[in-house]
Amino acid sequence: MNKSSKQLLALSALILGLVGAGSAFAADTFTAPEKDKVCVACHDATSDKPILELYQTKHGSKADARAPGCQTCHGASDGHLKNPGTSPDITFTKNTKSSADARDGTCLSCHQKDAKRMFWKGSQHQARDIVCSSCHQVHAAKDKVRDKRAQPEVCFTCHKEQRALSNKPSHHPVPEGKMTCSDCHNPHGSAGPSNLVKDSVNSTCYTCHAEKRGPFIHSHQPVGDNCTNCHNPHGTTADFLLKTRAPFLCLSCHDPSSHPGNVPGIAGNVDMSKNRAGTVLSTTTPSDNNNTSGVVGKTQGLSCMNCHTDIHGSNNPMNSTRALRFWR
Amino acid sequence: MKNSAFSRSVIAAAIALAFPAGSAMADEAQDQANPNRSQATLQIQNLNQVNPLYRMYSGMDRSGTVGSVDVDLVRRSEDGAWAKLQARDLGLRNQELGASYEKQGDWKIGLDYNQLTKYAPYTINTKVGGVGTDKLNLNTDWRSSAGLGxxxxxxxxxxxxxxxxxxxFSEAFKFNFSFKTEDKKGAIMSSSIGSTWNGANTATPTKNYGTMFFTPQPENFRHNQFEASLDYFTRNLQLSGGYSGSFFTNNNNPGLNITPGNNAIPTLPCSAVTCGGTAIAAGASGIPWISLPPDNKNQQWYLSGAYNFTDSTRLSFKLSRDHLTQDDSFIPAYGAITPLVGTPISATYTQMNPPGVPYAAGITNTSLGGVVDTTAYFGMLTSKLTKELDFLASWRYENRDDKTPQRNYLDAQASAEYPAGAMNSRESHKLNRGKFELSYRLPAGYRLTGGFDYEQKKTPATMRDQVTEKTYRAELRKSLSETVTGKVMLAHSDRDGGRWNLLDGTPAAGATTFSTSTGVAAPLQFSDRKRDKVKLMVDWNPVDPLNLQFFVEHAKDTYPFNPPSGNARMGMTDGSSDLYGMDAAYRITDVWRANGYYTYNKNKTHQNELYTPRINAADQACTGVTVTTACSPWQADLSMEGSVFGAGLQGRIASWDVGAQYLYSKDKTRYNINFDPNFPTAAGSSVPAGAGVLPDTVYSLNRLKLYGTYAYSKATQFRLDYIYDVRKMDDYTWTNWTFSDGTRVNVNPTQTTHLLGLSVMQSF
Incomplete structure (x- = not known):
């Protein structure tokens, strides 16, 4: 166990002890709030639709006067009270008859007062009738979508392509639970594209990859334009989250003077001394060995980036085209 | 049996001593409603061996047994104060700890610590020294056949x-802040071009151009991010004004210094075999400085808000101003270019002593002085025009103004490539992005939506002048049904941006001229694109315990571009994308549940290229203007195909809560390269033998997870985990590849991992 682990463990134990010993937090015996008693009378611990876990959440805090009662969200539901076989006025189940506006409106009557939900109206989700309860489990003690490890499972209910991509060999640590969808996206809407947490793709990426921000002496235009020109952040088969492996990715823009148009090949297969028909090539020089940009050097290893090292931009002031070409 | 019972008693006694029994809850209702919990989990995991593909984000880089601790604590007081502590994987290299204290509805403060280690998915044999630092040493014996360690x-x-x-502060005002500091340390895979010398111990060695060295770039970064905002809310008006600052520091030198193989710079006088009595060793040469990311900082001030004109008409907006600066010190300059002694080493391949790089004649500044200001306005109007008809319109305007002083960082070149030298690039742009949507609610839960998306980005004074994309889409959605819901969506988009420079070097009208001379990665192309897309998704509940989802997506791209007569048609020509699959979830009983899914995806692209033979070391034959025998056209058909199957089962056996998860994922990429059968003939071609033959790359993942949890008492639980993980990688990337310094990268084609875990969860 390393030093930082020991320190964190000790800190956790200390906090656990201090807070656990605090009498101010002692548990009492549960009694439902007065406004909910009519509901809890049936929806008790033995009900097939139990709701008591809600009292573990902020919605169930008696000390907060703003906390809603059952009828705040579900409506007065007189019909349901008289005949439990009928539904409450507003329900949030998957097959509900309540409109999306009615369900959303219930939550937004309180939760719109949050800058992070300012752009909910008109967002991709809202405009497609995705409502709060499509993702959030309000009655549950632990809301799955607010748990970093469990959240992708909720998002993947609809986002199937992203689920498939997350299993590719090159991926962000989402399947491992160290990063989650909401690190980059605000599902409640934003002023940026694709519900991104920042105003652009690049500014979102820079929250973790600020070294790519520049500006540089020599910039590579697609880098500053949009990281997703070359990368797919949800996962790829090519290394470094590249959408297609080099040189094919690079060749979609760079043609063909100098060496970009050279035919890819791999070590062991390629013989630079003769052509495809077996004719000995007179132009072969020692420079045309396998590790140059001729064939193998642009295909294997880091491919084009074997030489174009600073592909995100070079801040080298050297008086040489080597900096311009992102070699240095 | 007796032994077994005895064992259980011993275990029970040991646990009772180790963990004091938790207080029993008064009743079930109290259990369900009580927010307070304190749980510590001790995990012991045994890893059979370290497999790089599995290890990547696992936090475990050695085999054998490791221990870690999770902590979960929540306390709520009578007056609505929450204290929370959550720790995950304490003891591993990806540990997390978070603590917060909150008076609900009043104030909150939180502290989080996160560690994340990413291990490269391969191993390396190298003699390169100093990996992880900003000084690499290629070693004097880099070409020897001695072992690589x-x-x-x-x-x-x-x-x-x-x-x-x-x-x-009140019903109307709220203040928020966060400060995050993150260190990133280590090294990433990187390579650099250099040159090597044949013929040691001779006065006339031969230079090998363009050899590639293993030169991993060090990362020793600190990134501080500070955000603060003040929110104001009334029933109809919401405002949030704030500041967001991002300060990036690279604690390394501005350049990665690579000590060449023949670091011992010879001293005069030289003979045919020695300089100053020391043998002239063969070794790597080249300019030893690679620039590393410069410090930079971005600060944003913004005002966002929304106003409800009526209950159904709302305007939301964001106004922002970003100020980005980059004034990190350059790699130092040295004036005179001092070549290594003797011929034929040219002046451009310079030594590193004294340290630094040559500057162009007019460069006296010691930093770029980069300044970029970005002003952005975003607005979105939503309204319910009638009971059935919804309207949405949004617009974003962004003006990125790169004010960085422009200087000539390259002296005029004798070649046609840069006759006037080259200025530092500036990246200004003006972006307009709009969205319009009408949505009509039809009877029976149907909703019909039509939309138009528009995006135009102007980037004056750069190679790509302007890109415009228009998308038209329609969607029919069915909701509010107990059995079947779903949607079908059609979209067509048209991207126009390829007119900025034709392949013969003639700029299109209004576009920026750019040289197509040899030696630069030009002519570039950015193709126009037409994309048609269809999406279908159905959610079906045929019977209560069964839910099925079906989904199909197809997209087709074409890149309409007709080069002038005599020019080659290069770059992307067409592509397609397919995705389909299904999900199923079945509640077998109240205790047992099962789920499964299958997803298939395939992306295909076709691109045309043109082979360019090297006539000599410094020049190439083809510029793309004409197709000759020497310049062979070739095409690549790429096909990336993937399928994923997942299944899960969870339930209870006796006193055990058990579960199983299985995941199978396979990706196969095909690289089908074809040569034009007519042009040129194979006999006249200078395409090397064996080029154009790339094997398929295949990656597969098979993972089975089994777990079982046993409640020994209300307060104490045990959990067993087993993971069987097999990953297969058949990829040519590193196969038979050797860096010019001898470094090899190894990927074991089959990596099997067994992980066995035992956890003890104790509630207090």
Missing amino acids: GESSLKLERTGTTLSGNKT
Whole structure:
């Protein structure tokens, strides 16, 4: 166990002890709030639709006067009270008859007062009738979508392509639970594209990859334009989250003077001394060995980036085209 | 049996001693409603061996048994104060700890610590010294056949600490802040071009151009991010004004210094075989400085808000101003270019003593002085025009103004390539992005939506002048049904941006001229694109315990571009994308549940290219203007195909809560390269033998997870985990590849991992 682990463990134990010993937090015996008693009378611990876990959440805090009662969200539901076989006025189940506006409106009557939900109206989700309860489990003690490890499972209910991509060999640590969808996206809407947490793709990426921000002496235009020109952040088969492996990715823009148009090949297969028909090539020089940009050097290893090292931009002031070409 | 019972008693006694029994809850209702919990989990995991593909984000880089601790604590007081502590994987290299204290509706403060280590998915044998630092040493004996030493690896470790909080002053005002500092340390895979010399111990060695060295770039970064905002809310008006600052520091030198193989710079006088009596060793040469990311900082001030004109008409907006600066010190300059002694070493391949790089004649500044200001306006109007008809319109305007002083960083070149030298690039742009949507509610839960998306980006004074994309889409959605819901969506988009420069070097009308001379990665192309897309998704509940989802997506791209007569048609020509699959979830009983899914995806592209033979070391034959025998056209058909199957089962056996998860994922990429059968003939071609033959690359993942949890008492639980993980990688990337310094990268084609875990969960 390393030093930082020991320190964190000790800190956790200390906090656990201090807070656990605090009498101010002692548990009492549960009694439902007065406004909910009519509901809890049936929806008790033995009900097939139990709701008591809600009292573990902020919605169930008696000390907060703003906390809603059952009828705040579900409506007065007189019909349901008289005949439990009928539904409450507003329900949030998957097959509900309540409109999306009615369900959303219930939550937004309180939760719109949050800058992070300012752009909910008109967002991709809202405009497609995705409502709060499509993702959030309000009655549950632990809301799955607010748990970093469990959240992708909720998002993947609809986002199937992203689920498939997350299993590719090159991926962000989402399947491992160290990063989650909401690190980059605000599902409640934003002023940026694709519900991104920042105003652009690049500014979102820079929250973790600020070294790519520049500006540089020599910039590579697609880098500053949009990281997703070359990368797919949800996962790829090519290394470094590249959408297609080099040189094919690079060749979609760079043609063909100098060496970009050279035919890819791999070590062991390629013989630079003769052509495809077996004719000995007179132009072969020692420079045309396998590790140059001729064939193998642009295909294997880091491919084009074997030489174009600073592909995100070079801040080298050297008086040489080597900096311009992102070699240095 | 007796032994078994005895064992259980011993275990029970041991646990009772180790963990004091938790207080029993009064009743079930109290259990369900009580927010307070304190749980510590001790995990012991045994890893059979370290497999790089499995290890990547696992936090475990050695085999054998490791221990870690999770902590979960929540306390709520009578007056609505919450204290929370959550720790995950304490003891591993990806540990997390978060603590917060909150008076609900009043104020909150939180502290989080996160560590994340990413290990490279391969191992390395190298003699390159100083990996992870900003001084690499290629070693004097880099070409010897001596062993490369043991296997090593590359890793990057992030450690971040965040302090955040908020305070509600009244019904209307709230203040929020967060400060995050993150360190990132380690090294990433990187290579650099250099040159080598044949013929040691001779006065006339031969230079090998363009050899590639293993030169991993070090990362020793600190990134501080500070955010603060003040929110104001009334029933119809919401405002949030704030500041967001991002300060990036690279603690390394501005350049990565690579000591060449023949670091011992010879001293005069030289003979045919020695300089100053020391043998002239063969070794790597080249300019030894690679620039590393410069410090930079971006600060944003913004005002966002929304106003409800009526209950159904709302305007939301964001106004922002970003100020980005980059004034990190350059790699130092040295004036005179001092070549290595003797011929034929040219002046451009310089030594590193004294340290630094040559500057162009007019460069006296010691930093770029980069300044970029970005002003952005975003607005979105939503309204319910009638009971059935919804309207949405949004617009974003962004003006990125790169004010960085422009200087000539390259002296005029004798070649046609840069006759006037080259200025530092500036990246200004003006962006307009709009969205319009009408949505009509039809009877029976149907909704019909039509939309138009528009995006135009102007980038004056750069190679790509302007890109415009228009998308038209229609969607029919069915909701509010107990059995079947779903949607079908059609979209067509048209991207126009390829007119800026034709392949013969003639700029299109209004476009920026750019040289197509040899030696630059030009002519570039950015193709126009037409994309048609269809999406279908159905959610079906045929019977109560069964839910099925079906989904199909198809997209087709074409790149309409007709080069002038005599020019080759290069770049992307067409492509397609397919995705389909299904999900199923079945509640077998109240206790047992099963789920499964299958997803298939395939992306195909076709691109045309043109082979360019080297006539000599410094020049090439083809510029793309004409197709000749020497310049052979070829095409690549790429096909990326993937399928994923997942299944899960969970339930209870006796006193055990058990579960199983299985995941199978396979990706196959095909690289089908074809030569034009007519042009040129194979006999006249200078395409090397064996080029154009790339094997398929295949990656597969098979993973089975089994777990079982046993409640020994209300307070104490045991959990067993077993993971069987097999990954197969058949990829040519590193196969038979050797860096010019001898470094090899190894990927074991089959990596099997067994992980066995035992956890004890104790509630207090």
